[in-house]
Amino acid sequence: MxxxxxxxxxxxxxxxxxxxxxxxxxxxxxxxxxxxxxxxxxxxxxxxxxxxxxxxxxxxxxxxxxxxxxxxxxxxxxxxxxxxxxMAKNTIKPDSTDPISSEGMAVKRLSVEGNIAVGKSTFMKLLSSFFQEWELVTEPLRKWQHVQDSAPHGGMDNLLQMMYDDPSRWSYTFQTVSCMTRFKTQIEPLSKQLLSLREPVQVFERSIYSDRYVFAKCLFELGHFNSIEWTMYQEWHSFLTREFAERVHLNGIIYLQATPEICFERLKKRARKEEKTVQLDYLQKLHEQHENWLIKKTTNVHFEHVKNIPVLILDVNEDFENNPLASQRLATKIKNFLAVL
Ligand SMILES: Nc1ncnc2c1ncn2[C@@H]1O[C@H](COP(=O)(O)OP(=O)(O)OP(=O)(O)O)[C@@H](O)[C@H]1O
Ligand SMILES: Nc1nc(=O)c2ncn([C@H]3C[C@H](O)[C@@H](CO)O3)c2[nH]1
Structure with missing residues (x-):
């Protein structure tokens, strides 16, 4: 005191x-x-x-x-x-290197989380139409589909495909690539344009945290990571997260929530070629991981700031893509969420 x-x-x-x-x-x-x-x-x-x-x-x-x-x-x-x-509670590390805009405002950094095919990319488009100045960072999917720059397209370098075809062989490799690409996008220097805004906001499609607390954890529990791989993954994930510290902090998470059944319908409708083998059962497991991490808070999270991140839960079972009123309602919720961050 x-x-x-x-x-x-x-x-x-x-x-x-x-x-x-x-x-x-x-x-x-x-x-x-x-x-x-x-x-x-x-x-x-x-x-x-x-x-x-x-x-x-x-x-x-x-x-x-x-x-x-x-x-x-x-x-x-x-x-x-x-x-x-x-009264000082929950004391946290001093001397931050927070990104601050030229207007003296901290950049608010959010991630959009949710199951496969729940509609994150679609939601990012909604964000770009309502909040045109925000910087939106989409998931580096193309890099996972073509991991070797020098290899010809269509060659054996589609790691997403390899992971779905033979998860026990390729899950760990996939997770090192997915997580590394996410680290890279999260620590990228902020653009001048973003820093010139009065209320700068940056939104990532998924994050280094869902990489670990949803996907890697799920793959380990399914037996696609062995215990050595799981230990190694967690070790370097913790090391890098602590090393990069503030640079990978998020101010809030937007959790897009829908039933696994609806995600499965959307996944089939989208028909991405790599996902042909994905079953409802896998989406149910990923749904549980999201719920445990973001709602029930039963996941063992290793970083204080991640435990305390405010989470906005948006029910996206409804079709907002073709419904301007539903889109407007979502945008209002996001605005209100940002105001309290
Ligand atoms: N609210 C919605 N209502 C109905 N259809 C939707 C909705 N949101 C997205 N879709 C459709 O569902 C499919 C998957 O959406 P999208 O690609 O945005 O999912 P995603 O969460 O980005 O997927 P991934 O996890 O693979 O990155 C697309 O065909 C999209 O048009
Ligand atoms: N194993 C695994 N780990 C991840 O961190 C991860 N992030 C996304 N994905 C899969 C879901 C979609 O098929 C596709 C596009 O989101 O990539 C992942 N798969």
């Missing part, structure tokens, strides 16, 4: 938020009682100090990092405010 400064306030409760929320920023959310919310950069301490002074109600401030909380306390102390009680 940190004690600092004095104001006319009843209480200021300062709690550090999971790093997934507004990383690298000092973020103050003036509670609902005040009926407005502010997300502010640390340069704006002074304004917040004034705001707190004039407030007549208990105010709750959330900090993305303990370092920022300490900085803020020092600031209040300088203003000679007393009796502010600051």
């Amino acid at each position: 940190l004690q600092c400064g004095q104001t006319g306030l009843d209480l200021i409760q300062c709690v550090s938020l999971p790093s997934s929320v507004n990383r690298g920023l000092f973020s103050a959310l003036i509670s609902d009682i005040c009926s407005f919310r502010l997300t502010l950069h640390c340069k704006m301490f002074f304004r917040i100090g004034r705001l707190l002074e004039s407030s007549q109600v208990p105010v709750r401030c959330y900090f993305s990092q303990k370092a920022k909380l300490n900085l803020f306390c020092t600031f209040l102390h300088r203003l000679e405010k007393r009796n502010i009680v600051c």
Whole structure:
């Protein structure tokens, strides 16, 4: 517990938020009682100090990092405010290298997760039509279908096909490639265009986290990874995730949820040639993995920030592709979700 400064306030409760929320920023959310919310950069301490002074109600401030909380306390102390009680919970690593836009806003980074053929690519198109400025990063599927640049197209380098045809032989290899390509896309430097936005948002189709907590885990449980492969995978996944730290953090996850049966129908309708052998049973297992990770929270997740990532669950059993009203409803939910990140 940190004690600092004095104001006319009843209480200021300062709690550090999971790093997934507004990383690298000092973020103050003036509670609902005040009926407005502010997300502010640390340069704006002074304004917040004034705001707190004039407030007549208990105010709750959330900090993305303990370092920022300490900085803020020092600031209040300088203003000679007393009796502010600051509680730091869930302390997370200081000194972040968060991407910040030229407008001083942290880039919000989300991933879209969901079963095979649930409609992620279709959903990404919806995002691009409603939020034209956002940067959308699609799954690097083509790289998996053609892993050797030098090999002729149609040769023996379609790893997706190989994995589905002989999962026990190729699952580990596939997972090293899928995960490596995901790491690469997640750590890519942010574009100037994105950084010039007032509210920069980047959305990934799946992530290094679903690679591990959905697919690799499922393949291990199905016996397609042996225990050595599973240990190795987890070891390098943890190592790289910790090494890249902030660069692979996400602020939120959008989970597209539909029954495995509907996904299976969509998969058959789409008829991707590599997926001919995929059975409903596999989609049911992947569905369970998503539910355990994102809803029931029973999956053993190894990174604090991933445990605490806010998840928006969108029911996509309904056809939104050809339904403007349903699309609009989804877009509104996404907007509301972003506002609280
Ligand atoms: N809400 C929806 N209602 C009806 N059909 C849909 C819906 N969303 C997607 N589809 C259809 O389902 C099929 C699969 O969709 P899509 O390719 O977007 O899935 P995906 O989740 O990106 O697949 P993958 O897991 O392979 O990346 C496509 O034929 C698409 O037109
Ligand atoms: N084994 C495995 N691990 C992954 O991380 C992974 N990510 C996607 N896929 C499969 C699903 C679709 O067929 C196709 C396109 O999403 O690729 C994966 N398969």
